[in-house]
Amino acid sequence: MMRVAVVGAGVVGLSATAALLDRGVDAVCLERTGPMAERSTGSSRIFRLAHGSADLVALARDARAGWARWSEAAGRPLVRDVGCLVSGATTLEWTAAMRKAAAPYTVAGSDWPDLGLPVRRAPDVILHDPTGGVIDAEGAGSHLAGRVGGALRIATVYGLEERGTGARVYTSGGPLDVDAVLIAAGAGTSPLAARVGIYTPAVLAHHVRFTFATTRTGPLRSWIDQSPGRMGTYQHMAGPGRWVVGGLLDYAAIAWEAGRDEATRVSREAVLAYVRDHLDGVEPAVLDELYCTTMAELGDGFHLRRRGPFTAVYGDNLFKFAPLLGDLLAAAVTEGTEDEVDHV
Ligand SMILES: Cc1cc2nc3c(=O)[nH]c(=O)nc-3n(C[C@H](O)[C@H](O)[C@H](O)COP(=O)(O)OP(=O)(O)OC[C@H]3O[C@@H](n4cnc5c(N)ncnc54)[C@H](O)[C@@H]3O)c2cc1C
The missing domain is CATH 3.50.50.60 (FAD/NAD(P)-binding domain)
Incomplete structure (x- = not known):
């Protein structure tokens, strides 16, 4: 053997x-x-078909079938299909990749009535990946x-x-x-x-994501946003009343040499300011933070x-x-x- x-x-x-x-x-x-x-580590992650290449979209679709098998074996859903929204710089490229891979998606404008995000101002153009959602990481x-x-x-x-x-x-x-x-x-x-x-x-870098209380009920969608004029973020519902925000900060702020404490401090300040300025129904006070190393070049x-x-x-x-x-x-x-x- x-x-x-x-x-x-x-x-x-x-x-x-x-x-x-x-x-x-x-x-x-x-x-x-x-x-x-x-x-x-941690309770949740974003699942999405949406990626920048048709190859990754197709592989994510295969992975989603694997999550269905794992969910069946576990006896409970390990991915909540709330959908994932993409807005900002990558939207056009990711939409093209979804089309090429023949994945289900829609593109909507800021007047979309069913946004499902706790934001003050809706993004101008939104890619909706209905297969996306939230992974139960602990499950x-x-x-x-x-x-x-x-x-x-x-x-x-x-x-x-x-x-x-x-x-x-x-x-x-x-x-x-x-x-x-x-x-x-x-x-x-x-x-x-x-x-x-x-x-x-x-080459390693620091990354920290933060959890906030939200008063918004109902299924909020996962969201990757790189809209002009605001910090790039990824966001999702980590559980009832819990909204998670990770900031995509400049490399200098999260470089390994900056040190974990300083990178965490800068990330916390940037994400808190973002929550205050752009989110609606999310309390700007950090309930929890999740730290990890990430690869700087990937x-x-x-x-x-x-x-x-x-x-x-x-x-x-x-x-x-x-x-x-x-x-x-x-x-x-x-x-x-x-x-x-x-x-x-
Ligand atoms: C805050 C955050 C948000 C994220 N968001 C998303 C997301 O939304 N969607 C998504 O798909 N992914 C996301 N990721 C990334 C994803 O979680 C990671 O890519 C994935 O968990 C990596 O898993 P891994 O098994 O490769 O690494 P790890 O989970 O780091 O596992 C490696 C293991 O190897 C062990 N190890 C290392 N060296 C040795 C040694 N010499 N001997 C024995 N053991 C050793 C370590 O202790 C560790 O347990 C996120 C990550 C974080 C932290």
Whole structure:
């Protein structure tokens, strides 16, 4: 039986481990802190078909079918289909990608009566992605933890080494010999992969999103806004009465060198000012904040790199792709793939 070590128990590593176990592989998932602890932490994420390329739109549609399967197995919906709106700089390009991929969408003006956003002034042009919505991130984590079960092991991976036709994994619990290794370690991927000659982007940045109380009831839509004259944001309903806002700040403000505290302070001030100036029915007082590292040079999409028994995966905004990524990565590790696969 093939033996595979997956490094990292974020949503990507857990999804890949579950898919490997489904294929009858003897898989172990090695995680240094706990499952869903770093970039996958928190209660919610945006799901959307809308992307800047028809390739990513089509892959998101495949991922949505995966979310339907996960929801059925979990016995509850893991994506709330409230729809996702896109406005501002990317709208034209993303609309063209939706059309090319034959995905369902509508384009509306600011007089659209059914906006479903807590804003003072509606955007001039809106792309409506009706398949989009909100992912129940905690529900996804519970579902995956149940499927992975005892294959999850708390251990830090310190080193990787090619050995014969397989690999040796050096962990805090001792060495482990396997046939293949999948490096799905989020911010930890680049340093580990570099040890086995796989070079992936390494420049990190800080990102913080903030939760506010809203008096708006009814299903609010998820929203990606890059309208001129205001800070780019992504926003969605994180639960009853809870509205989440993440700001797309200039790189200088969130650069790694700025430090986590300063990047958080600047982000909080910018998002609070945005809420005060532009939102309606949202109380401008932060209830909660969620911090993570992000890759400075990456936008939407994902990338696979292979060398010998090692496969590394990296990208940004990966949560929505998790069911699809798990299957793709399990196939890459067990059946092989090209050395470089890029979906952007
Ligand atoms: C605030 C915020 C908002 C976001 N919004 C969206 C969104 O709306 N839609 C969307 O699709 N995506 C969104 N994302 C991005 C998405 O959540 C991430 O891309 C995704 O969760 C990444 O998962 P991962 O498994 O690759 O990484 P992670 O969740 O970071 O998992 C990697 C794991 O590897 C472990 N690890 C690292 N090094 C080692 C080592 N040496 N040994 C053992 N374990 C190790 C870490 O402890 C960690 O648990 C958002 C992210 C954040 C934080």
